[in-house]
Amino acid sequence: VTxxxxxxxxxxxxxxxxxxxxxxxRDLAPFIDQADAERELVTPIRxxxxxxxxxxxxxxxxxxxxxxxxxxxxxQQEELARVWPTAAVAATWTNLSGLLLSRFGSPTQQxxxxxxxxxxRALGAIAWTEPHGGSAAAALxxxxxxxxxxxxxxxxxxxxxxAKNADFIIVGARSSDGDNPHKTLSMFVVYRDxxxxxxxxxxxxxxxxxxxxxWFTLDRCLVPDDRLLGERDAGFYQMMAMVEMGRVGVAxxxxxxxxxxxxxxxxxxxSRLSAGRPLASNDVVLANVADMRVRIDAARLLTERxxxxxxxxxxxxxxxxxxxxxxxEVACDVTARALHLHGGMGYTSEVKVExxxxxxxxxxxxxxxxxxxxxxxxxxxxxxx
Ligand SMILES: Cc1cc2nc3c(=O)[nH]c(=O)nc-3n(C[C@H](O)[C@H](O)[C@H](O)COP(=O)(O)OP(=O)(O)OC[C@H]3O[C@@H](n4cnc5c(N)ncnc54)[C@H](O)[C@@H]3O)c2cc1C
Numbered sequence: 001v002t003x004x005x006x007x008x009x010x011x012x013x014x015x016x017x018x019x020x021x022x023x024x025x026r027d028l029a030p031f032i033d034q035a036d037a038e039r040e041l042v043t044p045i046r047x048x049x050x051x052x053x054x055x056x057x058x059x060x061x062x063x064x065x066x067x068x069x070x071x072x073x074x075x076q077q078e079e080l081a082r083v084w085p086t087a088a089v090a091a092t093w094t095n096l097s098g099l100l101l102s103r104f105g106s107p108t109q110q111x112x113x114x115x116x117x118x119x120x121r122a123l124g125a126i127a128w129t130e131p132h133g134g135s136a137a138a139a140l141x142x143x144x145x146x147x148x149x150x151x152x153x154x155x156x157x158x159x160x161x162x163a164k165n166a167d168f169i170i171v172g173a174r175s176s177d178g179d180n181p182h183k184t185l186s187m188f189v190v191y192r193d194x195x196x197x198x199x200x201x202x203x204x205x206x207x208x209x210x211x212x213x214x215w216f217t218l219d220r221c222l223v224p225d226d227r228l229l230g231e232r233d234a235g236f237y238q239m240m241a242m243v244e245m246g247r248v249g250v251a252x253x254x255x256x257x258x259x260x261x262x263x264x265x266x267x268x269x270x271s272r273l274s275a276g277r278p279l280a281s282n283d284v285v286l287a288n289v290a291d292m293r294v295r296i297d298a299a300r301l302l303t304e305r306x307x308x309x310x311x312x313x314x315x316x317x318x319x320x321x322x323x324x325x326x327x328x329e330v331a332c333d334v335t336a337r338a339l340h341l342h343g344g345m346g347y348t349s350e351v352k353v354e355x356x357x358x359x360x361x362x363x364x365x366x367x368x369x370x371x372x373x374x375x376x377x378x379x380x381x382x383x384x385x
Pocket of ligand 1: 126127129130131132133135136158159160161162213362365366367369370371375
């Protein structure tokens with residue numbers, strides 16, 4: 001199969017893909033069952049991801065990162081997700097928080113946090129979603145009040161990836177009064193030991209069990225002035241500047257899960273006999289497998305387009321939304337079909353498609369639900385008239 005995302009040898013993507021695939025199969029795979037059971041990003045996995053440069057893939061070389069673009073990041077995320085989507089999720093939030101810091105952070109923030117992130121000494125998280133809702137991103141209710149020498153943050157966040165393990169969390173909060181909700185939000189770097197920060201716990205999630213998705217509260221949490229990230233009241237726009245990376249990265253994770261499940265289904269169907277004939281010789285089975293391949297490749301082309309546009313410096317929120325929308329729905333579809341094609345054993349944890357099926361459900365929700373992404377694509381169509 002020609003893989004358009006990795007077809008360009010000149011930028012080293014194929015070599016990177018092979019390297020990450022080898023790391024995932026050799027260094028991550030043996031620890032996945034333990035990590036999922038313990039719901040922890042266990043140390044050998046965290047170390048392997050750091051050593052392979054996964055946490056700093058897109059971070060600047062000047063701060064110990066690899067300085068790669070979105071196409072490379074997508075290749076990394078797909079390869080990690082083929083083996084264990086949770087590893088790609090950990091790399092997502094570290095790269096995303098690192099990119100926010102490298103684009104908008106002060107020199108001091110960058111010096112303090114970027115090398116630690118890139119080398120795996122620190123894990124980051126980004127907290128926007130709150131108990132009252134996450135889809136209306138500008139409607140958040142956490143408040144940042146200016147006080148002498150700093151800010152006091154009060155509010156609650158939930159469903160935050162890495163909340164359990166992140167050394168610091170980039171928190172969105174309302175920093176000014178005003179009629180325009182988009183222009184009154186700021187971002188702050190909050191450390192776990194800041195007074196008033198309280199980690200609530202990890203959610204009992206269906207999948208991604210070691211991703212540390214959790215909640216926390218901020219009770220007049222005092223942070224000094226130099227923890228403001230970027231400009232005051234520009235937080236919403238700073239977050240939106242990352243939207244291509246977040247969504248293309250998720251699309252790539254979805255490709256990895258779907259490819260893994262299609263390969264597992266084909267392997268199973270090739271060897272499984274029914275009434276003496278291989279299941280793979282059954283027309284209905286072939287049509288099912290064909291649908292899976294066509295849908296994965298369609299999602300791949302959308303993902304490649306968005307990654308290329310973003311890497312060329314073109315804003316492409318619409319294309320990124322399309323890629324993430326299609327790839328996440330394809331991942332849910334393909335993992336479900338693969339589970340079904342395994343027959344009864346597909347419903348057990350003895351086959352790996354069962355875990356992919358559970359993990360896949362997260363990705364039509366996080367980084368913009370399918371409904372919200374459809375709004376973005378639909379509105380763009382009318383705006384273009
Ligand atoms: C595994 C996982 C990890 C996550 N990690 C993070 C993280 O690291 N940081 C973070 O900030 N958040 C994170 N989230 C939260 C995620 O971004 C939100 O769950 C998501 O934005 C939806 O918000 P909500 O759950 O409050 O649902 P709601 O916003 O309450 O939406 C409920 C339902 O209504 C639909 N809906 C909402 N508005 C509309 C509309 N206008 N039109 C049509 N339908 C609509 C939604 O699509 C959804 O189906 C994570 C979520 C999950 C599941």
